[in-house]
Amino acid sequence: MDNSRIGEAALVRLLEGWCTDSRESLHRQLAAALTALISSGELPPGTVLPSERSLATALAVSRGTLVTAYTTLRSLGLVDSRQGSGTRVRGVPQPGVAVPSARLVSFTAKVGQQQVDLSSGALPGQDWVADVVGSVGPDELRSWVRGHGYHPAGLPPLREALARQCTADGLPTQPEQVLVTSGSQQALQLVAGALIAPGDEVLVEDPTYRGALEAFRDRGARLRTIPLREDGLDAEVLVRLLRSRRPRLLYLLPAVHNPVGVTLRPAAAKAVAEAVADTGTTLLEDLSTVDTLFSGPPPTPMASLVPEAPVLTIGSLSKLFWGGIRIGWVRSTAQAVRQLVSHRSSADLGSSVPSQLAALRLLDYVPRARRVRARELRTGYLWITELLAAHLPDWSWVVPDGGASLWVRLPGGNAVALAESARRGGVLITPGPAFSAIDGQTDRVRLSYAVGPDTVRAGVERLAVVWRRRRLRT
Ligand SMILES: Cc1ncc(COP(=O)(O)O)c(C=O)c1O
Incomplete structure (x- = not known):
């Protein structure tokens, strides 16, 4: 996709709450909201805006409203329109400045x-989560406070407890195979930063988790999609794509897919895992949502189906306990974990110790x-x-x-x-x-x-x- 072009769906997300004043005309409110986005740099110079027709449809307003709003922007010198190349935000494009997705x-x-x-x-x-988090008392904290507090791979007892949890869920794991992160969003960003170079191909399901798309796009990945059918992933198509494209990374949500909610059936998971191992593709399996299953035990992680293949498994406490705890993890080989730790150091020196102590307590309540x-x-x-x-x-x-x-x-x-x-x-x-x-x-x-x-x-x-x-x- 052209990075300087913003699609109507993404622009509508950025325009969130643009028409709030029932006394003001729609075209004025729209022009004001677009002006604010341009002035703040959220729509950077050089961004090509959607056509009047497609944006009018997406905003559920008349085409006339769009024509007038774009005309206002032109008269303010904020955009120019050229026959054949659409309406573009004026100014010199800055390299590396991408159009945001407004996910949050x-x-x-x-x-x-x-x-x-x-x-x-x-x-x-x-409510009981607050009680458990609040039960981390000064005595427990004191022994940690006396130390430096920097644990870039995670607090050792938490790494041990997460390794035990992964093992109990069917993925035999040693503590040195676990990296504690500030939520699994950071896990995604670290993996993307360590593995993807600009232009690398990353294969994702369509649809998929939006935060992952952002992390991959930030690295300049070329995203290729595989359709997610209503009964799950088509393992045969995926296997063919892996063999023909040899992508740098395959990102999957095999357990309670976000947003679709389906779980990859065991036979399909096995076929995909074998193709991953065969082609040497690095698989990033995101199990952040596994704890939202309606019934039954969590499915076997794909990493345990192909123990020799390059697989990174990520997980989170957000869905089970609370997003505000901000604890996630990556489970992979000890070597991959070391590589991710060194990658982490430019942005972050480790996750919060109090949060990790609370997470340690919460893990007693998983069942x-x-x-x-x-x-x-x-x-x-x-x-x-x-x-x-x-x-x-x-x-x-x-x-x-x-x-x-x-x-x-x-x-x-x-x-x-x-x-x-x-x-x-x-x-x-x-x-x-x-x-x-x-x-x-x-x-x-x-x-x-x-x-x-x-x-x-x-x-x-x-x-x-x-x-x-x-x-x-x-
Ligand atoms: C599939 C998936 N991965 C990762 C995340 C990030 O979660 P957190 O950073 O809160 O652990 C989410 C959150 O919605 C998610 O749905």
Whole structure:
């Protein structure tokens, strides 16, 4: 994809909350929001904006609104438009400045009081997690405080406990094979930084976890996609791609895929693992979401199917306990871990010691926490599907094995435009292209069901109103 071009889906994400004032005309509000993005550098010089038609559709406004807003930007000298090359932000492009993806808007944007938020898949922690975290007392901390506090590979007892947990989950692991990170997002970024050089090919599923796309793009990777079918990954197609393309890295979400929610079936996992071993491809398996399974034990990690192959497995405490604990890990060979540690040092000297001590305590509660999560998420899933069947009977979805959100297929229509109309109708949802390296998944939306039954009900009811209104208009 051309890095200087921003797609309509990404621009709509950046424009989050652009029309808030019902007394002001839409074109003025849009011109003001685009002006702010250009002035702040979020839309860097040289960025090619989407065509008027495609952005109007995605924003669910008339083409006239877009024409007027772009004309305003031109008159302010912020963009110029040339026949055939589109509308471009004026100024000299700076090398290495990429257009941002606005992934974290759901954490930073203000959700209006009247708005219902079904857009974030992040799970709140439960009250007992606060008790366990708070039970790390001064006596325990004191012995660590007397030391220097820098543990770039992780606190030794936590590495040991994580190694035991990996082993219990079917992946025999020694402590020196574990690197503790500040969340698995940092794990992704470290792996990307250590392994990917600009121009390297990275194979990802379509759709996939957005944070991984960002980490790979930041390294200048060329992203190639393999479609994720509704019944999971097509192992045969993947195996063929691995043999023909020999990518630098294969990134997979084999256990409770984010956003789709499916888990790779054992036979497919075996076929893919064997192809990885055969072709010598480095596999990055992201197991951050495995603890959101609705039932049963976690599937066998792919790393244990091919112990000799170059596999990095990443995990996280965010889904099981709380994202705010900011503890994740990479499990690989001891040598790979050393390499990642040396890579880490330019950005970070190790994760927070108090957080690691809390994580150590939390690990005693894994079986109980998994049972609680499974029950709560399964209930949420059954509830949202009941509501959808009643209010939006022509919508369908992939039956997930776990997760905190539903991957919904719309019966036609444009998911980005629907999400925009939904925002104005008082409900926030995430459109499919946010999860696609190629801005695909245009007829999909992700709906979170981890936000409590009343919020989910209000969200679905509002979506039904928005959907009916859009249907009447088309
Ligand atoms: C698949 C996947 N990987 C990694 C992460 C990052 O999680 P954290 O950095 O909180 O551990 C997430 C968070 O949503 C995720 O869904």
